[in-house]
Amino acid sequence: MRILLQFVRERNIGLVGIGAMTRMIAKAYRTADAIRATGVPVVMGGPHVTELADEALGRDGGPRHADAVALGEADETWPQIVNDAVRGELKDIYAPVDSAGKERKPPLNPYPVIPWDSIDLNQFNLVPKAAYPLLKQVGEGWGTFRIIPVESGRGCPYGCEFCTVTGFFGDSIRFRTNESVVDELLLLKARARSEKGQMAVFFIDDNFAINLKRTKSLLRDIIAAKAQVHWVAQISANLLRDEELVDLIAASGGKWVFIGMESIDPSTRDSTSPVSTPPCSSASPNATFTRLLRLSSAWTTTPPASPSAHSNKFALGPRVFPSSAC
Numbered sequence: 173m174r175i176l177l178q179f180v181r182e183r184n185i186g187l188v189g190i191g192a193m194t195r196m197i198a199k200a201y202r203t204a205d206a207i208r209a210t211g212v213p214v215v216m217g218g219p220h221v222t223e224l225a226d227e228a229l230g231r232d233g234g235p236r237h238a239d240a241v242a243l244g245e246a247d248e249t250w251p252q253i254v255n256d257a258v259r260g261e262l263k264d265i266y267a268p269v270d271s272a273g274k275e276r277k278p279p280l281n282p283y284p285v286i287p288w289d290s291i292d293l294n295q296f297n298l299v300p301k302a303a304y305p306l307l308k309q310v311g312e313g314w315g316t317f318r319i320i321p322v323e324s325g326r327g328c329p330y331g332c333e334f335c336t337v338t339g340f341f342g343d344s345i346r347f348r349t350n351e352s353v354v355d356e357l358l359l360l361k362a363r364a365r366s367e368k369g370q371m372a373v374f375f376i377d378d379n380f381a382i383n384l385k386r387t388k389s390l391l392r393d394i395i396a397a398k399a400q401v402h403w404v405a406q407i408s409a410n411l412l413r414d415e416e417l418v419d420l421i422a423a424s425g426g427k428w429v430f431i432g433m434e435s436i437d438p439s440t441r442d443s444t445s446p447v448s449t450p451p452c453s454s455a456s457p458n459a460t461f462t463r464l465l466r467l468s469s470a471w472t473t474t475p476p477a478s479p480s481a482h483s484n485k486f487a488l489g490p491r492v493f494p495s496s497a498c
């Protein structure tokens with residue numbers, strides 16, 4: 173916190189934006205409180221404050237943590253927030269609505285160019301500082317391992333009860349163009365080449381193969397442009413039955429796939445019904461999976477009592493990451 177406050181002071185920062193999921197909201201509020209105490213206004217956004225804007229604004233009887241809250245997707249409201257902050261006229265709430273007051277989902281086409289050639293990548297490094305010297309001994313380039321988030325689309329049609337994604341991003345999916353994703357990968361690939369260290373891309377779409385035709389066309393374009401980087405994505409199990417998709421995943425640099433499952437044990441799954449039946453939980457692992465280099469599973473609601481017992485059912489021994497996203 174001390175370093176952060178020093179940074180805000182030394183750089184003469186005039187406005188701070190903080191995004192947080194519910195999991196980290198307490199820390200986000202503490203950080204916002206400390207920054208506001210220095211006189212710098214704080215804007216908060218993300219899934220938690222979108223649901224509970226009154227909490228962040230101190231309208232629920234608790235302390236106020238933010239000068240303003242951006243509801244939902246802020247791609248188009250952010251410029252307005254910055255302009256209002258410059259004039260010292262921040263409003264409490266910014267909602268992504270059109271002139272008629274109807275909710276507006278920002279299109280992902282055109283998509284902004286992210287300056288990956290110059291951006292500081294340290295924030296994406298998963299290797300703790302203390303482990304640098306040890307890892308460097310493993311081999312050239314192992315001092316850092318950066319996982320870079322890249323989105324190719326937003327939205328999910330399934331609306332599972334426990335998940336915020338459909339409510340937040342909508343039930344129709346917006347995609348970036350293949351060209352825009354390929355160009356971003358080419359930038360990252362060039363950066364990885366110019367620096368020592370390991371780098372992989374995490375396609376943060378909730379279901380990267382939700383539209384099979386589009387995903388295959390994107391993967392083909394990645395291969396054709398030689399834009400392959402090592403990548404990770406979340407894909408529902410039913411879609412991975414498609415052999416051609418798995419071939420394209422491998423050829424385009426895909427190394428790990430997160431598969432969301434309520435449980436691979438029907439008795440555990442039944443005990444959670446009718447909480448949800450996401451498509452990601454409806455298929456069981458088949459032979460296609462064994463062709464992926466790594467397999468990770470994410471139980472969408474209830475991790476089985478004994479993950480190791482279930483893991484034995486996979487040929488490659490998956491790692492277990494309990495998670496609510498597919």
Ligand code: B12
Binds near residue numbers: 218
């Ligand atoms: C990628 C991802 C992860 C990755 C993050 C990797 C990384 N380095 O980015 C990993 C795997 C680590 C992860 C972990 C977890 N995740 Co997660 N994750 C996601 C996912 C799939 C994408 C996030 C994303 O980048 N979205 C795309 C961007 C564009 O959207 P965004 O972040 O929401 O930002 C927009 C707005 O929210 C807003 N905004 C956001 N921040 C700010 C800030 C300001 C100032 C402003 C103005 C606007 C603004 O504007 C943005 C542009 O429109 C989302 C689901 C989703 N589709 O969003 C879940 C999601 C965020 N995760 C979720 C959860 C629950 C978790 C875990 C708690 C799961 C678990 N049980 O362990 C952990 C927590 C990790 C932690 N550190 O504590 C929930 C959060 C729900 C909630 N109420 O907060 C989500 C929404 C999924 C769900 N099932 O509902 N996650």
Ligand code: SF4
Binds near residue numbers: 328450
């Ligand atoms: S759990 Fe997965 S399938 Fe269900 S709404 Fe969330 S992202 Fe969509």
